[in-house]
Amino acid sequence: MFKKIIALASSLALSALCITGCGPTSSDTNQTEDKKTEKVTIAEVTHSVFYAPQYAAITQGFFEEEGIDIDIINTNGADKTMAALISGEAQVGLMGPEASIYVYNQGNENYAVNFAQLTKRDGSFLISREEMPNFKYEDLKGKEILGGRKGGVPLMTFEYVLKQNGLTIGENTAAGEVNIRSDVQFGVMTGAFVGGEADFTTAFEPTGTALEKDGNGHIVASIGKDSGEIPYTSYSTTKKFMAENKDLLQRFTNAVYKGQLWIQTASDEEVAKAMQPFFTDISQDDLVSVVNRYKKVDVWSQDPVLKEDSLNKLMEVMKEAKELDKEPPYKDIVNTNFANNAIKNVK
Missing domain, CATH: 3.40.190.10 (Periplasmic binding protein-like II)
Structure with missing residues (x-):
């Protein structure tokens, strides 16, 4: 399936001018008083309460504190999320790290690099x-x-x-x-x-x-x-975008970490309330029940660092499924600088 990504990305690139022209990109800016706000589009692999720390980071104002205005598009599949990332339709992809492994092994020079982990178990x-x-x-x-x-x-x-x-x-x-x-x-x-x-x-x-x-x-x-624990979902961006937007990605990761910290101490009711704007068709009681279920399973990462042993566990699962014949170097597809800096800087 991922062999089709590059071809799909090429076709998406032709339409991306229209798509991103109607929505936010990191190059668009607004002036709010004296503060510049940069827009970032996240392509999420699916729309789910599973990503509660992300939605909380938005509604609790953590991205706003970092000067970022978030737009989210739902792609319904890691292959489509990766295509949106490579084509430029989105600046950040939220999906499993396996997608970046597939693209790296295809030899794409502008491959995706994971920079912040969000979930640590299958949801x-x-x-x-x-x-x-x-x-x-x-x-x-x-x-x-x-x-x-x-x-x-x-x-x-x-x-x-x-x-x-x-x-x-x-x-x-x-x-x-x-x-x-x-x-x-x-x-x-x-x-x-x-x-x-x-x-x-x-x-x-x-x-x-x-x-x-x-x-x-x-x-x-x-x-x-x-x-067991596995780096199930992480944020990634292309190698080129990362090289050219380090400050933006650092602020993005700071906001994600703030969301992760907040959700660790918030009640089920508070987390449900924080997510309600993204799930208006679900009752508050149902959201509370779902949050409680995910908390019991312990699905959310306490910090955004994607560790090497975790990636190795994922690749073990991939090899068991006969979907991986070559392991990419950890340092190539994972950058922990942003996550480690967020842990140091966010209080």
């Missing part, structure tokens, strides 16, 4: 059609599951958990194999599941809670809890 949950209060992974033998895009971290992490629990992945469900389908696009998996496809699906919040409320599914397991 998806396993959804069944029936209530299963005593669910065990062996219950998935002979079942069909909608797992996400091939090569994406959600699918690879889920497969990793299944293998750790002694299950065999394959299409022979009659022999007890677990059939993990990757033919349904991430953005329409929920609709396909509700429409009757597969026995289980995976979903992030608030989708999982919505399925339960509508009587269309039941959350039976946290994939993030069962897979």
